[in-house]
Amino acid sequence: MKIIHIVENLDKGAVENWLVNIFIESRKIRPGWEWTFYCILGKEGTLDEKVKKAGGIIIYSPVTISRKLAFLKNLRKILKTGKYDILHAHHDYLSGFYLLASTRIKFRKRFLHIHNTDKALPVGNKTLHNFLLEPFRKLGLIFSDHVIGISKNTIEEFSKVKNVSDKKFIILYYGVNFERFDIPSYRSSINAEFNLPAEAKILLYAGRMNDLKNPDFVIDVLKYILEKRDDIYALFIGQGDRQSSVKMKAEELGISDHIRVSGWHSNVPAVMKSADVFVFPRKEYPKEGLGLVVVEAQAAGLPMFITEGVVRDAIVIEELAHFNDLSDPAEWAKQISSVLDHSVPVTREEALEKMKQSVFELGRAAKNLVDIYER
Secondary structure, eight states: OEEEEEESOSSSOHHHHHHHHHHHHHHHHOTTOEEEEEETTOSOOTTHHHHHHTTOEEEEOSSOTTSHHHHHHHHHHHHHHHTOSEEEEOSGGGHHHHHHTTTTOOOSEEEEEEOOSSOOOOOSOHHHHHHHHHHHHHHHHHHOSEEEESSHHHHHHHHTOSSOOOTTEEEOOOOBOGGGGOSOOOHHHHHHHTTOOTTOEEEEEESOOSTTTOTHHHHHHHHHHHTTOSOEEEEEEBOSTTHHHHHHHHHHTTOGGGEEEEEOOSOHHHHHHHOSEEEEOOOSSSOOSOOHHHHHHHHTTOOEEEOTTSOGGGOSOGGGEEEOOSSOHHHHHHHHHHHHTSOOSSOHHHHHHHHHTSTTBHHHHHHHHHHHHHO
């Protein structure tokens, strides 16, 4: 079977990392399949060598998507000459545009994959964005054989139907290599890396630092915690346009010495295994597509303080999940402090074992995707 995936490029994004891991895992199940990755940004990414080493093929678009007709013409040429069995587009609403290039070309199946609920189109103009969103959604529905969503909520948001039962729509949960979490705590080295005292309790935020993910709220929570105790430090792993506002807010409140903003980290499992609490105050609408960091936090055995912006699909270990609204950061602070002073009902070893048996286990997720292709 020949499969072509349309992605931005094979770099640091969560979608691309998941897809590359699934590709490598699927080689154990169907080693003869040929996977091609068409990168619309036309440039190399950090995961390229990993893909090539595993036998994948990468095509870099020679035409930027801003040249719309030329882009579609080139993509159509690739799709036509490649004689692919499966077309799998991973750019949410924008995939409807890519799928235009597939008209009258024979495939076994054409898949549109929805990875987010943010309803974003990279057009740079809000009026144009709002005008194009619904036509692109309809293009995706018309020109795809199936729509894959990473959670029940992503399917409902895209289809605009509650409790979707149509066979056109498929839920495929992300797969995670939980073996990466089968490591000891690196607390002393993490403390040294981020210049934290030995007795520090780490309040961890991991993910993109943007308005929807709401990292500024962590500073509000931290302020209240520090009124009662001084051993708490907030560590931010991620990048985004809220990095500077987080630092500025902490400085205004006089607590900047209790935060660390690091950008992306090469070993998130080590950081999570060394943290004490995970905080993810996502705004409640639109909801997170799934929340891969929430799945990973459970593998690390972290108590999680989250909002209803995190979908319930992501929760495997209920004992670790503490849901709160965003109305009262003082209440978050009170609950977090209480959890830090008491033992967690699930040990880290038990939590990791539960996640290895869950639907998010990488091998199981790869098999589920293979089954979808062969269906």
